[in-house]
Amino acid sequence: MGSNLIDALFVFMLAAFIGFEVIRHVSPLLHTPLMSLTNALDAIAVVGAIVLVGERKSQFATVLGVIAIVAATSNVVGGFVITDRMLKMFKTSRAIKK
């Protein structure tokens, strides 16, 4: 447990730094799609809910888990769909003249 915890903290620290470095370079042009994309990725929390429901630990857990899967899945699907729609709209002058 102890070493797992430390490992997890290391992972968190490194991921946060990578996040800062990568996202600092995102053009302000794309801030809205960036937010909807991170939203979709964040909904990876759905895996926690899937385990909760799948392992059928208690009825209470299953009910909460099902609602959680619905909420997170709608973020995954909606987030990717709208990010894709937004990014399709960004065109250069040359692309539009064609």
Next chain:
Amino acid sequence: MTEFAGSQHIIEIIYLIASALFILSLKWMSSPATARHGIWAGEIGMVLAIGGTLLRHGIVDWKWIIIALVLGTGIGIPLGMVQMTAVPQRTALSHAFGALCVTLVGTAEFYLRTPNVPKFMMSVLSMEVILGGLTFTGSLMAAGKLQEILPQRPITYKGQNLVNFLLFAGAVGSSVYLVLHPEARQLFPLVIGISLIFGVLLVIPIGGADMPTVISLLNSYAGLSAAAMGFVLDSKLLIIAGALDGSSGLILSVIMSKAMNRSFTNVLFGAFGQVQASAAGGQEAKPVRSATPEEAAAILEAANKVVIVPGYGMAVAQAQHKVRELYDVLTKKGVEVRFAIHPVAGRMPGHMNVLLAEADIPYDRLIEMEEINGDFPQTDVALIIGANDVTNPAARSDQSSPIFGMPILDVDKAHTVMVIKRSMNPGFAGIDNPLYYFDRTLMLFGDAKQFVGGIVRELGGGH
């Protein structure tokens, strides 16, 4: 046990690949040229992660998982197809959904593990549900304000900060007690209840103009609560995704508060609106010059360089397509037209860029504030459509102004300034804008969509 361990390793490797894809996904978002690869990477990562999870040995109940996945997809598709003008409230709503998921899983985990919850586990679990709970209701409030179901005006009362502080302290205090005495399970609903109320009260005093910062901050909280959930479930995939989302939200909030010359605490506890209301009184009936669409069209036609400054008013009037027609007709006549984008124009980071891109305006014409500010002295006409505070020269000169120190677009340096505005009514933001009384400023009174349409007709364009 060994065969389980084998499949467990495969799942971990799938998670590892998914994590790498998530990082690549964000990296590719740095430029419009590669951004769509980013979506692919994200989608593949997500499918791998969900597929890998379904392989887990302990999964026995498929029925409910499949029903929930299908239902979620059914809700997600319409949420992905909303109009571009509704993107800010859609984003707020999805922060709420993400936080809801995290809070529910956290709650279920608590009741499955209690009373044997190690101290560290209980601490991260509390963090997960506190952040998740306040993000859930806070984001719902933000979505309600953006959808105009709730008043956009800041709602403030005496002792607000004290109440908020006490609530937060109450939630943290109860969690600390739970960490020390995990058997006191009756305290857990209290922690969640307080967090939910705190989220509502946190967003109530925040006005529309501060929404970009608040949405970014809620984005960050949603990420951090997911990372906390990763600690609870010992899932590195979740920790990584949560940390990425958390840092993304944090960077955006910092950019947004800088663009408004505000500190975080100011945004959260400042209740901007009150100061503005008092500043709005007093000055009345100074003379302004106004112009008709015909006159505006003649001036634009004679110009060489035009900079259009869009703001939230353009989004409200749905004027972006008319603005594109204006861009087309002026470009055809050899006028150089560019757009000046202030970081906090609109209701969320990047809001104006998305609306203009939707109207088929090429993104190389959308110029950021730092880049375009030096060009205003050589600009013949600055045309402001539904933007106010971000063009207010009082931010540079008037120390008593509530927005003093905020970086603005230097439109007042252009040879002619034209402002499309419904009336001289300062609107709910309520800060008087000296720009409107300048000699070089022409006020174009009317609805943004109709007025721009009128100019386009005069110039012989449009349909």
